[in-house]
Amino acid sequence: MKKTKKNFTLVELLCAVALVVILAGIGFSAYSYASHRGKEAATRSLITRLEAGLETLKTKHGFYPASASFGDITVDLNSAGVIDGITFGTQSITNAKQLKDFLSVVDGENLKKYVSNGNLTDAWGGRIQYKYPGAVNTAKYDIIAPGADEHFGKAGTSTSPCASLADYKDNDEWACDDIANFDKL
Numbered sequence: 001m002k003k004t005k006k007n008f009t010l011v012e013l014l015c016a017v018a019l020v021v022i023l024a025g026i027g028f029s030a031y032s033y034a035s036h037r038g039k040e041a042a043t044r045s046l047i048t049r050l051e052a053g054l055e056t057l058k059t060k061h062g063f064y065p066a067s068a069s070f071g072d073i074t075v076d077l078n079s080a081g082v083i084d085g086i087t088f089g090t091q092s093i094t095n096a097k098q099l100k101d102f103l104s105v106v107d108g109e110n111l112k113k114y115v116s117n118g119n120l121t122d123a124w125g126g127r128i129q130y131k132y133p134g135a136v137n138t139a140k141y142d143i144i145a146p147g148a149d150e151h152f153g154k155a156g157t158s159t160s161p162c163a164s165l166a167d168y169k170d171n172d173e174w175a176c177d178d179i180a181n182f183d184k185l
Helices: 010-061 096-106 108-114
Strands: 067-077 083-088 091-093 129-132 142-145
Touching: 010 096, 010 108, 010 142, 067 108, 067 142, 083 096, 083 108, 091 096, 096 108
Parallel strands: none
Antiparallel strands: 067 083, 067 129, 083 091, 129 142
């Protein structure tokens, strides 16, 4: 008996290539989804830590930093990379005891990785905004990050945070990618 050589047909090769492309597409989609969710979780964690630090300021020192309008949270680093002060909108925290109490809760070393050009940013690089008293949390403060689209509100076109919760919700559902301390209201 004569042995015959088995070669792949063109159809078999095209099916194999199509299968590889489909699997790569699924893998890329899963990676993109996981990456987005990871950045969202990191930003939520940062906002939660900022809230804990602000509550420490209120408990130990009797105040939340005042800021009549939304403003950036800026971090002042000295030449050695140590945090010298933090500004919430318009009020700076430079008192050594207040800053130490705030940073001990927030984890100052971790906070530095979210600083870009002096501004505190979310995981996508958008500037985190602060206002006290808040536009939504009127008894406390609002902290909001623009999220992946780097714009605020459900239309995703504003460069500054919106004035009311209705600008973020549709029929009681969160309707934008912004990440805020009030998105669970």
